[in-house]
Amino acid sequence: MTDKPVRVRIAPSPTGYLHVGTARSALFNYLFARHYDGKFLVRVEDTDVERSKKEYIEPILDAMRWLGLDWDEDIIYQSERLDHYRGFVDRLLESGHAYRCFCTREELEAERERAKAEKQPARYSGRCRRLNSQELREKLASNQPYTVRIAVPEGTTSYDDMVSGTLSRHSNDIEDFIIARSDGSATYNFAVVIDDHEMGITHVIRGNDHITNTFKQIQIYRAFEWPEPQFGHVPLILRPDKKKVSKRLGDRDVGEYRRDGIVPEAMFNYLCLLGWNPKTEQEIYRREELIERFTEANFNASNAIFDEEKLIAFNKAHIVRMTDHDLAVLVAPMLVEADVTTKYWLETRWEYLRHVISLLKERVRTLHDFVGLGGYFFSFDYTYEEKADAKQFTPEAAELLTELADRFEALDEFSHDSLEAALKGLAGQRELKPGKLIHPTRLAVSGMSIGPGLYDLLQALGKPIVVERMRKAVEYIQKKHRT
RNA sequence: GACCCCUUCGUCUAGUGGUUAGGACACCGCCCUUUCACGGCGGCAACACGGGUUCGACUCCCGUAGGGGUCGCCA
Numbered sequence: 001m002t003d004k005p006v007r008v009r010i011a012p013s014p015t016g017y018l019h020v021g022t023a024r025s026a027l028f029n030y031l032f033a034r035h036y037d038g039k040f041l042v043r044v045e046d047t048d049v050e051r052s053k054k055e056y057i058e059p060i061l062d063a064m065r066w067l068g069l070d071w072d073e074d075i076i077y078q079s080e081r082l083d084h085y086r087g088f089v090d091r092l093l094e095s096g097h098a099y100r101c102f103c104t105r106e107e108l109e110a111e112r113e114r115a116k117a118e119k120q121p122a123r124y125s126g127r128c129r130r131l132n133s134q135e136l137r138e139k140l141a142s143n144q145p146y147t148v149r150i151a152v153p154e155g156t157t158s159y160d161d162m163v164s165g166t167l168s169r170h171s172n173d174i175e176d177f178i179i180a181r182s183d184g185s186a187t188y189n190f191a192v193v194i195d196d197h198e199m200g201i202t203h204v205i206r207g208n209d210h211i212t213n214t215f216k217q218i219q220i221y222r223a224f225e226w227p228e229p230q231f232g233h234v235p236l237i238l239r240p241d242k243k244k245v246s247k248r249l250g251d252r253d254v255g256e257y258r259r260d261g262i263v264p265e266a267m268f269n270y271l272c273l274l275g276w277n278p279k280t281e282q283e284i285y286r287r288e289e290l291i292e293r294f295t296e297a298n299f300n301a302s303n304a305i306f307d308e309e310k311l312i313a314f315n316k317a318h319i320v321r322m323t324d325h326d327l328a329v330l331v332a333p334m335l336v337e338a339d340v341t342t343k344y345w346l347e348t349r350w351e352y353l354r355h356v357i358s359l360l361k362e363r364v365r366t367l368h369d370f371v372g373l374g375g376y377f378f379s380f381d382y383t384y385e386e387k388a389d390a391k392q393f394t395p396e397a398a399e400l401l402t403e404l405a406d407r408f409e410a411l412d413e414f415s416h417d418s419l420e421a422a423l424k425g426l427a428g429q430r431e432l433k434p435g436k437l438i439h440p441t442r443l444a445v446s447g448m449s450i451g452p453g454l455y456d457l458l459q460a461l462g463k464p465i466v467v468e469r470m471r472k473a474v475e476y477i478q479k480k481h482r483t
Numbered sequence: 484g485a486c487c488c489c490u491u492c493g494u495c496u497a498g499u500g501g502u503u504a505g506g507a508c509a510c511c512g513c514c515c516u517u518u519c520a521c522g523g524c525g526g527c528a529a530c531a532c533g534g535g536u537u538c539g540a541c542u543c544c545c546g547u548a549g550g551g552g553u554c555g556c557c558a
Contacts, residue, residue: 013558045558121485122554147556164488173486181556188558208488212553236551277496281506302489303551310495310508363520438517450519
């Protein structure tokens with residue numbers, strides 16, 4: 001697919017957060033680089049000194065690390081290369097590929113207004129391109145400020161896009177854009193080309209909102225007679241119908257999803273399948289599988305809507321596949337954060353945590369559910385689910401729970417099988433269906449009507465806690481029915 | 484408005500001239516089951532429209548419509 005070693009990059013602006021669209025572009029570049037044993041680089045586009053603060057890049061790098069998008073080489077900061085770009089502007093001026101433009105912002109603004117009013121395309125007239133040497137000398141002598149514009153050659157510019165095939169645009173629609181501001185600093189499109197060239201970028205994979213820029217950037221490559229990288233414009237990620245946007249997972253910042261309990265493996269997998277396809281019916285993949293399968297051939301061309309429900313489905317699938325230990329590492333701080341238990345308690349009972357996770361992992365949508373559905377494994381300060389309470393905690397249940405608690409207490413071995421035998425034994429004697437005991441017991445020891453298999457649950461909790469909670473429930477029921 | 488990109492179930496998608504148009508998420512049934520979840524089975528549901536080309540179009544071409552992007556001395 002290429003003769004040179006692949007070098008790609010992601011070039012985020014320091015906005016303070018990683019947008020899912022940028023994340024996916026980064027992901028595609030990462031996958032592409034890893035697949036072809038190339039390099040994946042990061043360049044920070046912070047030329048706008050006004051609004052770029054160093055700290056705004058940290059959350060972005062953080063989110064990338066979280067996703068596992070590890071980059072190669074040092075991060076390049078455009079802000080540190082500002083002076084470097086100037087010489088290149090001069091070269092283009094000398095070679096005649098660029099010219100000075102003395103139009104003021106006001107004049108340009110007026111021109112645009114007029115064009116808009118006349119429903120004409122809003123493009124620069126090219127007035128200063130036609131300045132003769134006499135006029136030029138006068139303007140220069142009078143110290144008029146100027147910008148530098150590229151002189152786009154007449155004709156059509158074409159390139160072969162990795163996603164959309166051959167794309168072309170007429171020079172009139174590219175326009176003589178500014179490459180250097182009146183203070184001499186390089187503009188975005190110019191700096192990008194210098195950087196990509198000097199970084200040896202071979203492939204530029206980015207959102208299709210950059211197609212217009214690509215035609216501009218190609219002008220610069222050609223003016224310098226530099227080799228052009230291959231460009232690939234992937235479809236955009238759209239948000240769902242605003243009315244249907246969900247409450248919890250409404251934002252598109254990757255960090256937000258992380259905070260919402262999405263595991264990086266799921267985000268990685270899901271994002272990859274938005275605009276790219278492995279051409280198989282399999283959808284759940286590990287990172288290594290995606291690296292192996294990823295090629296530029298299977299890009300999709302149409303925009304995609306980010307479906308949070310499907311992300312959740314991927315999240316469930318990945319959580320089930322993760323090891324209990326890896327999940328425990330992620331869940332432990334959440335339990336502490338939720339004040340369900342303490343860091344110390346967990347550290348001394350890591351095995352228990354892992355076991356709890358193994359019981360819960362199949363029923364969880366996000367990491368937070370481990371807390372929401374498993375708090376009772378760590379503390380007894382829950383209340384009984386209202387509906388279940390009304391249904392299960394009858395006077396009869398109190399009597400049964402009392403008897404069952406006694407039998408449980410008498411057990412030598414507190415195991416899945418012995419618990420089942422004890423419970424079914426009682427049910428048999430009373431000629432009751434096991435459910436008559438199971439449901440109140442579950443409610444008593446967990447406060448919930450849903451959860452892991454009861455015997456697993458009881459065994460995990462252990463005899464003292466089970467018996468205590470059952471007797472507490474009996475007291476509760478008796479009190480409830482007395483009043 | 485100009486220029487460009489895109490168009491298969493609600494959503495993500497497979498499909499490259501002849502298919503009962505496949506899968507996944509969601510949804511609805513049923514099964515499994517002490518609950519929930521998992522799993523299994525089944526169902527609902529799509530080729531935007533109009534012209535061509537062709538023996539034959541979801542597939543190719545042209546229009547139309549719709550969606551999206553871009554049009555800064557921002558990136």
